Amino acid sequence: xxxxxxxxxxxxxxxxxxxxxxxxxxxxxxxxxxxxxxxxxxxxxxxxxxxxxxxxxxxxxxxxxxxxxxxxxxxxxxxxxxxxxxxxxxxxxxxxxxxxxxxxxxxxxxxxxxxxxxxxxxxxxxxxxxxxxxxxxxxxxxxxxxxxxxxxxxxxxxxxxxxxxxxxxxxxxxxxxxxxxxxxxxxxxxxxxxxxxxxxxxxxxxxxxxxxxxxxxxxxxxxxxxxxxxxxxxxxxxxxxxxxxxxxxxxxxxxxxxxx
Ligand code: ADP
Numbered sequence: 084x085x086x087x088x089x090x091x092x093x094x095x096x097x098x099x100x101x102x103x104x105x106x107x108x109x110x111x112x113x114x115x116x117x118x119x120x121x122x123x124x125x126x127x128x129x130x131x132x133x134x135x136x137x138x139x140x141x142x143x144x145x146x147x148x149x150x151x152x153x154x155x156x157x158x159x160x161x162x163x164x165x166x167x168x169x170x171x172x173x174x175x176x177x178x179x180x181x182x183x184x185x186x187x188x189x190x191x192x193x194x195x196x197x198x199x200x201x202x203x204x205x206x207x208x209x210x211x212x213x214x215x216x217x218x219x220x221x222x223x224x225x226x227x228x229x230x231x232x233x234x235x236x237x238x239x240x241x242x243x244x245x246x247x248x249x250x251x252x253x254x255x256x257x258x259x260x261x262x263x264x265x266x267x268x269x270x271x272x273x274x275x276x277x278x279x280x281x282x283x284x285x286x287x288x289x290x291x292x293x294x295x296x297x298x299x300x301x302x303x304x305x306x307x308x309x310x311x312x313x314x315x316x317x318x319x320x321x322x323x324x325x326x327x328x329x330x331x332x333x334x335x336x337x338x339x340x341x342x343x
Contacts, residue, residue: 120292121180124306128176132169139165172304179308183291186315193233193319200228200237200269200340204262207241215249218257228264231343236316240324243309244273244336250303252277252333264342271338279330288326289314313338 143162147154185191201223208221241260248258252275259274278297280288287293294307317324321341328334 117291121183124292125176125180128304128306129173132173132176135169136166136173139163139169176306179306179312182312183308186312191236191315191319193236195231195233195320197229197231197343198234200230200232200271201262202227203232203234203237204241204260204271207238207245208260211242211245211249215246217249217255219245219249219260220257221260221262223262224264228262228269229342230269230340232320232340233316237320240313240316240338241271241273243313244338247309248273248275248277248334248336250305251275251298267342269340269342271340272335274333274335276333279332279334280326280328281330282328285326285328289324 139162143159146158182191204221204223208219211217212219245258245260252258256276259272261272261274263270263272280295284295288295289310290307291311292307293311294305298305298307314324317338317340323339324337326334326336
């Protein structure tokens, strides 16, 4: 009887050990896949702007060194404009890549303060309106809505949602930002009238590096990191982020934060 028990226990333990190994192997494999993806996307996406910057800088220098010709100011301006545009693109890419790695390693420090979310939304909406020249309508409650947030990080989430709404909807389509409060929570909605997102992709868009087939097929550039970074930031604020969409009619991204 005793020997039988011992064998049973040993067998069970062996099975559990094998299961645990399996799980940690799977985790390792996932991490390694993510790393490969990270490197290939990063190197590919970083190369394109650098090629343009180098090409335009060399072109401008060649033009300047041909001293027998007068330097054409318009040519110089065009080169500098392209260099400037690509530098901005590179900055965004690098910031996103650094954010993902600092979130992964738990190094994203938050500095929370009690702030009026209406005012934060107003600032981001004004900036995005100037930058994108798109109509962005903001509706906020009459009274100040205080939440405990890291201003820079919450602004980053709003910028991401609003710039996506602009990016993934046709030119001239307005974007609506709404702030509502309940007894204990604040709900922010960012609505667009773009192509929308299919039902089976509503959760996936928050995954690291995920882009919908529509976005991949379009000329719209991106790494598929903005929403996964936003999700991490919102979760670090004990909030929730999700998306509702009617394909062909548009999407609404919601952020819910506790009023503390
Ligand atoms: P990126 O825009 O850089 O690709 P994001 O993480 O911000 O990355 O978004 C992930 C994907 O979710 C996008 O590639 C796009 O497919 C989809 N998406 C995000 N916002 C919208 C939107 N407002 N309308 C339609 N699709 C969207």
